[in-house]
Amino acid sequence: MQAAIYVRVSTDDQARHGFSLAEQREACRARASSLGASTIREFADEGISGSIMDRPGLTSLRGAVRNNQVDLLVVRDPDRLSRKLSHQLLLTEEIEKAGVRLEFLDFDWKDSPEGRLFYSVRGAISEYEREKIRDRMSRGKDQKARQGGIPIGFYNYGYNYFPDTGKVTINDAEAPMVKNIFIWFAYEDIGMNGIARRLNETGIPTRKGRGKWHRNVIRQILRNPVYIGYWNYKDFSIPVPSIVDAETWNKAQQKLKEARRLWAGLSKNDYLLSGIISCSECGNTMTGVYTKWWDKKERRYTCRKNSQGAKNKGCVPAKALPAQVIEDAVWEQIQIWLDDPDALANEVISEEPREEELRQELVRIEEHINNNDKGRGNILDSLALGLIELDAITKNKLADLKRRKERLENRKRELETVLSEAQRHVAGLEELRLISKQILSRLSCLDFDDRKALVRLLVSQVIIAGRSRPGRNGLKDIQITIVAKLPEQIDGSIFSNILR
Ligand SMILES: [Zn+2]
Incomplete structure (x- = not known):
């Protein structure tokens, strides 16, 4: 086996660390021999900085490698080859591509953190090199992209674009809105629908100056790396002026990821409602159906009943x-109610008869029952005193009173149940007031079953009117009525995993 060693010291190394060529030479030769080298050629650069590539020793080494004169190369560490990472990467790749086994004395390729980092960086760089080769072969307008110019079709909200020069500048009117969207989303408990609504309510114009903000537009903005200064065109990432700082952008991406996870777990069998x-x-x-609609299979709700009978x-x-x-x-409505439990309470209470009215009715019913009992007692007394006969009329009267009492007792029980439920609602609302903010801030931790339970806690029914039209999606043609309900006692187990 033909081995080679490469040794290098800079004047600085020698002066500062007392490293000598002799030491390196000896150690490298020993390793080469132990690995079975039959011949050992030596390449050396003395007193030459590792930051330049043009070194006589290195140049002749590369020549020998190219000419297949080397099977094994031993070097103390990657730094000997070059001080620059990019050169290290280039050289090690060149050496290994020539089929040479590369050994470092003080550097563990595969089993040290440094080694692994080196390798992964190298992997990324060669990927980058491949990209560069690929782009060299691609045509026309990509040329502009490579030079950092913007080729075609840069139409991003928040920027001005000048097609003639490929120049991109920040649009002073739109950029603050972009910033707001990111900050609201990243730091407030507001979803994409909420942001769209907020923008519509404040009359902020969209890019085209007409139409409304929609959650999809908000999502596109939140996901677009252009706002931290990278415009991705094909395989290129072209720097443009940034509008949002990296911290906010990352926070927003994190929240997007959570929002995706929130729904990502939904299988074709999971229907929240x-x-x-x-x-x-x-x-x-x-009922939920997983069905093909136009070109796409997706979850839908249908009122169609195909079952027999x-x-x-x-x-x-x-x-x-x-x-x-x-x-x-x-879900958006749930968030609004969690943000303001009293709004939920008001909605429900206006639908239900007032508790006070129920109480008054209960009092009246109890009076009726008393009177009824008195009447029956009077009849029985009269019978006992022989003042009246137990004839058909008296019998009917007694039977009437008995039936009447039954009805009154039933109504009394009903009222008591409603009132005790109302009591529980009050307790539930109280509890909801206490924990709503906590739930709100941790909605993303809820799994599907918990979310389903939360919806059922606050919503008694969802009524859908209208139908979506072919080729159009979204809520434009659908009216959704969400009927609130006050939670009865809140079952802690629903939130056990988030309220700790
Ligand atoms: Zn229907």
Whole structure:
């Protein structure tokens, strides 16, 4: 086996560390011999800085490697080859590509953190090199991209773009909105729908100056790395002026990831609203179906009932609405209620008879029962005193009083139940006030079952009117009515994993 060793010291090394060529030479030769070298050629550079590539020793080594005169090369560490990482990467790649086994004395290639870092950096760099080769071969307008110019079609909200020069500048009117969107999303408890609504409510114009902000637009903005200064065009990343700082951008990406995870776990069998969603046109409950709609298979809710013996077959033509947009809207409402539990309470209480009215009715019922009992007692007394006969009239009267008492007792029990539920609602609302902020801040920790439970805690039903039109998606043509309910006692187990 033909071995080679490469040794190098700079004048600085010698002066400062007392390293000598002799030491390196000896150690490298010993390693080469132990690895079975039959001949050992030596390449040396003395007193030459490792930051330049043009070194006589190194140059002749590379020549020998190219000419297949080397099977094994021993060097003390990558620094001997070059002080510059980029040169180290270039040289080690060149050497290994020539089929030479490369050995370092003081550097463990595979089993040390430094070695692994070196390797992964090298991997990334050679990937980059490949990209460069690829781009060298690609054509025309990519040329502009490589030079850092913007080729075509740079239309990003927040920027001005000048197609003639390829120049991109920050749009002073739009950029602050971009900043706001990121800051709201990253640091507030607000979702993409909420941001869209906020922008629409404040009358901020969209890029085209017409139309409304939609969550999809907000999502595109939040995911676009252009706002931290990288415009990705094909394989190129072209620097542009940034609008958002890296910390905010990262925070927003984190939240996006959580939001994705929130729904990502949903299988075709997971329907957040099953059991509480119904169609306002036909009155059927809607069930989840995983179905092909136009070109895409997705989760939908339908009021169609195909089962044998279904009384109401549902709307004609069949109606199947995208589950995601409806669930997003409900989820958004849940967040609003958690943010303001009293708004939820007001909505529910205006629907229900007032507790006070129920109490008054209960008092009246109890009076009726007393009077009823008195009347019956009077009849029985009169009978006992022989003042009246137990004739048919008296019998009927007694039977009437008995039936009446039963009805009154039933109504009394009903009222008591409603009142004790109302009591529990008050307790539940109280509890909700206490923990809503906590739940809100940790919504992303809830798994699907917990989310389902949370929806059922605050929503009694979801009623859908309208139908989405072919080729159009979203909520434009659908009206969603979300009927609030006050939580009864909050079952701690729902939130056990987040309220700790
Ligand atoms: Zn229907």
